[in-house]
Amino acid sequence: MFTGIIEAVGEIRRIEPKGQDVTLEIATGKLDLSDVKLGDSIASNGVCLTVVALSSDSFCADLSTETLKRSNFASASRGARVNLEKAVTPTTRLGGHLVSGHVDALAEVVSRESTGRAIEFWLQAPEHLARYITEKGSICIDGISLTVNAVDGARFKLTIVPHTADETTMKGFQTGTKVNLEVDQIARYIERLMLGDKAAVSEAQPQSDVMALLGRTGFLK
Structure with missing residues (x-):
């Protein structure tokens, strides 16, 4: 962890x-x-x-x-x-969020723009992971715990302060850079738990059924 x-x-x-x-x-x-x-x-x-x-x-x-x-x-x-x-120890400060190191997929940098001393990136995630990405939620990019500042479909925005840019590889990110993406674990577990007994069915639950179930139980407004 x-x-x-x-x-x-x-x-x-x-x-x-x-x-x-x-x-x-x-x-x-x-x-x-x-x-x-x-x-x-x-x-x-x-x-x-x-x-x-x-x-x-x-x-x-x-x-x-x-x-x-x-x-x-x-x-x-x-x-x-x-x-x-x-890996963390029991006394480690949890300065970011819980990261497993189990990468879900690649995301791609689609734009980079300087805003004051910060750098704003927009990234494109695979469509099947878009439902796990939310504004002001956490996301892990190339091992870095970051806050999502805006979401547009499967695209999301990151605002990188100078310290993060200096102490990681993000300063070198350019349009087209492919990065490792790990979504928030809690979102994945909630989705799986909401399937209930259907989680034991061998064939994958269609996404539409999952989203309908989340809607019926009040998780989607």
Whole structure:
């Protein structure tokens, strides 16, 4: 579990294909690895990766075909910068929101504009995830806990203050940049719970039925 508050920006040092899978070595920059051991989790661009090898300034992780399919690591290259966060401890300040590191899909930056000292981004999410994104709700982009400031269909706006831009990879985001997207866990669990006994049916519930059920129970106005 993570909070989405980035601790360091690292860099991909090595990419080693292994059949359909990949092993990455990530140089960790200023991230303190003194309390990290084999088997621990480190969120890398919002993807929960398991440490399989460790040095004083880097770690290695294996990426499955599922991870490559859902994240921007499929197109990653040596030297690419990544946002890093170690897993939370019971005493960690929850400065962002609850982030699992289980990326849902890719989103795409569709516009970037400076507003005062801040940067405003509009991003396009996959249509099937739009129902989980709400104004003033939380969202995780490349591992960063952010507040959604406006929503227009499957598009949403983020306003990035200078500190966040300086301490993450967001300063380098441009129109067309593909980013890892994780929606708020609570929204997903509510939708699943509202299915009740229908959740046990093997075939997926049509979205229209789910939305009708949420409407009948007062969750949609």
